[in-house]
Amino acid sequence: MPKLTDESLFLYAELYGFLQLALPNIVKGCEWGSTVKHGISLRTLIRKSGDLPGPCLLITGDMQGAIFGGLFESPLAPTAKQKYQGTNQTFVFTTIDGGPRLFRPKGANRYFYLCLNDLLAFGGGGNFALRLDGDLLNFNFVARRLSGTSGPCDTFENQCLAHNQEFELKNVELWGFTHSSQYTN
Structure with a gap:
């Protein structure tokens, strides 16, 4: 059975097993390693997504205990204009x-994820399933908070992933997989 190479504030046995089954075949069975935490x-x-050779799993959670995130291709490549990226292997999840x-x-659209220099968002059409932007993801040094937004979107036909559409984040983790292919050493 694959294992985590780092500790997580969010992953527990049931969620780990659930996400393991949801991953694309190319990374199933690989070790999970985190490059970004806290x-x-x-x-x-x-920048840290560039250290990862294949798909990445963004995991975060709100202060009320919901854990949520999404899968995207790595490395993240910010675009100058709002140009969506990703494939139908992209997904979002929640434990709400x-x-x-x-x-x-x-299949409603191809708005899998959007990466700009100051925004990362999953989904589109209506709302973003999950949105983190430069101002929201940076520490507010007065309040020391991280925040984001979530809402129903056409891409994933999801519910709000957090307890509220605007939420304070508990933390952010970025997970990659040490062997993106069975042919890679």
Whole structure:
């Protein structure tokens, strides 16, 4: 069974097993390693994604205990204009209702994820399923908070992933997989 190479504030046995089954076949069975933890700027998250050879799993959570995030291709490549990236393997997930729940693209559009220098968002059409932006993801040194937004979107036909559409984040973790292919050493 694959294992985590780092500790996580969010992953527990049931969620780990659930996400392991949801991953693309190319990374199933690989070790999971985290490059970003403990609250970071969006710029750092984008830069650290360059250290990862394949798909990445962004995991975060709100202060009320919901854990949520999404899968995207790595490294993140910010675009100058709002140009969506990703494939139908992109997904978002939440534990808002207790157990983990996965939302895959439903074919309404190709708004898988959006990466700009000051914004990272999953989904589109209506709302973003999950949105973190440069101002929201940076520490507010007075209040020392991280925040984001979530809402129902056409891409994933998801519910709000957090307890509220605007939320304070507990933390941010970026997970990669040490062997993106069975042919890589």
